[in-house]
Amino acid sequence: MTTVTHAASPTDESTQPSPPTTGWRTRLKDPGSWAEWAAPLGFLVMVLIFQSLNTTFLSLGNIEAMLAAAAILIVLATGQTFTVATGGIDLAVASTMTFSAIIFGTVFAAGAPVGVAMLASVAAGTGFGLVQGLFIGRGRITDFIVTLGGFSVASGLALVVSDGQPTTIIDRFLLRFATGSVWIIGYPVLVAVLVAVLAHVVLFHTRFGTHVLAAGGSEEAATATGISVARVKTAVYTISGSCAGIAGVLLVARIGADEPAANTQFLLNCVAAVVLGGVALVGGRATIVGPFFGALLLTGLTNGLTLVGVSQYYQPVAVGCVVVAAAFLSRYQK
C-alpha cells in the first residue's frame, strides 16, 4: 500500500519540517518522476550496454577522451539552461562560441598573451549575449527571432573577422591546459565542472536564481512581486553568452586553432542535453545536474556507437530518438 505522509506544522521554532514524501511505487509509476532522472539513468544504462558490447568503452583512455569531448557541451548546456529556465531559448549559442573562438585567435595573433586572448574570448561571448538579452528583455522581442538573427550575425562576424581562414594557435600554456589532467580528468573538464557547480549555486542558492525560476514560472507574478523580468531575461542571455565564450576557449584549446566554420551540431546537442536533463522548455523548472548528465550521455552515445562500429551516418538518428524520448517524458512533468 502506498502511503502519503506530510510533515505537521512544527510547534517549536527550531523544528525543521520535512517535505511531503510519496511512496516509491507511486513515483515509479509517474512518468514525470522519470523525466527528472532521464539523463542520469539513461547515462547509466548506456554505459552498461556499451561496456557489454565493447569492453574498451570503460577503459581509462576512452573515459578521458569522452570527458574531454563532453566539456564544451557541458558548458554550453549550462548556459542554455538559464535561458530555457525563463521559458526562452538561445539559438545563437554555437555561433557565439565560434565567434568567441575567432576573437581568441585574432587577439592572440595580434601579439597579446594567451591569458588576454582568453579574456577577450569570454568578453566577446558575454557582450554578444548581453546585446541579445537587451533586445529580448528591454526590447521585448521574441527570443526565438532575436537568437535566430543572432545565430546568423555571430556566424557572419566570425567569417568577417577571420576572413574565412582558421588561425593556428601555438602556445605552451594552452597546450598544457588542453592536454594536462588531474588523474583522468582533464583541465577543460575541470573548467566545465567548475562552471556547472557555479551555475548550480547561482540557480538554486541565490536571489537571482529564484527570480530566474519565478520569471519562467509566471512573468506576471514575478513582476507583481517587484522582480524586473526584463533585467532577469537580459542577465540569462548574458550568462549564456559568457558560457559560449568559455566554450570558445575550450574549443580553441581542443583543436589548437580558431575554426570559423559554424559548429551547428553543438547547438542541436546543447538543446538536446537540456531537454534530456529534464529542464522544462516552457520555463520555471530547471536543474544543472540533468543537463550535465545529458551532455555526458550524448557524448557517450556518439563515442559508444563509433566503438561498436555503427556508421556515423546513423549516429544523429540515435541522438534524435533519445531526445524525442526525453521530450515525451517531459510532457508528464509536474
Next chain:
Amino acid sequence: MTTAAAPVRESVLSLTGINKRFGAVQALTDVHLDVAAGEVVALVGDNGAGKSTLVKVISGVYQPDEGDITFAGRKVTVGGPSEAQALGIATVFQDLALCDNLDVVANLFLGQEKRRGGLIDEVEMEKESWRLLRTLSAKIPSVRIPIAGLSGGQRQTVAIARSLIGNPKVVMLDEPTAALGVAQTAEVLNLVERLRENGLGVILISHNMADVQAVSDRIAVLRLGRNAAEFVTKETSTAELVAAITGASDNVVTARAARTGAADGSKGGPA
C-alpha cells in the same frame, strides 16, 4: 449618502476627497474611506463602481488626481506599489501573483529573500514561513510543496501570509473568496478574522454579501465612483446593502424581504 453611526476609532488609513480621471472618464469622485487598526472594512459596489480603481490608488498603482491619503496620522504620497509596501500597506490581488512552480517558502519571500553571505538563507526563511503561517492558524501541510500542489484556499493563505512580511498596518484583500468552494471560503474568512485579531486594518473587496456580513465591521458602498453609503455591519440587512449598491430600493432582495415580513405578519395576526 447613508451613514450608520460607527464607533469612533483612530484611523490607520484615511482617504479624503479622492478623485481619479482616465481621459474623459471620471472613475472616482470625492471618495472618502477610513480604516482603523483591528477593523475590517468591506468595500462593495457593482461592476464599474470604482472599487478596483480605489484599490489601485491605495496600493500605489495609480496616483489620485486630487485628494489626500493619511497613513498612521501623517499625509503621504504613494508613488508606487513598493512605496505602499514600505509604508505598511499590503495588497493581495485577485490573481494572487503566485508562481506555481516555486514552493511556499520561495513564494512567501519572492522579491525579498533573506540572505546570508550572498546566498539565500533557506533555514531562516523556512522558520519565518512557519511562524507566519502559525500566526494565521493556516492549514498548510508543508512549506516545501510547490504552489501547484495546493488547494485554492491554501493558495489564498500563502498570498495573505506573504502580505504580512514586512509587518504592514493595513492589508487589502481583492475578492479573496472568488472561485472558492464553501470549505475554502470559510478557511479564508478565518484568516481575515486572524488579521483583525492581530490588530491590522483590513480592507475587504468582495461581491459576496454573505462573506462581507460574516467578517466585516463596517461596509463602505461605492456607486459610479462615489461614496453611496456606509454601514455598521451588524446593524445592516442584505436588502439595505443591495439597495445601496444598485441605487434602487425596488429590487428582488427588498421585494423578498417585504414578502417574508408580510407573511410573518399574517401568521402572527389574530385568526
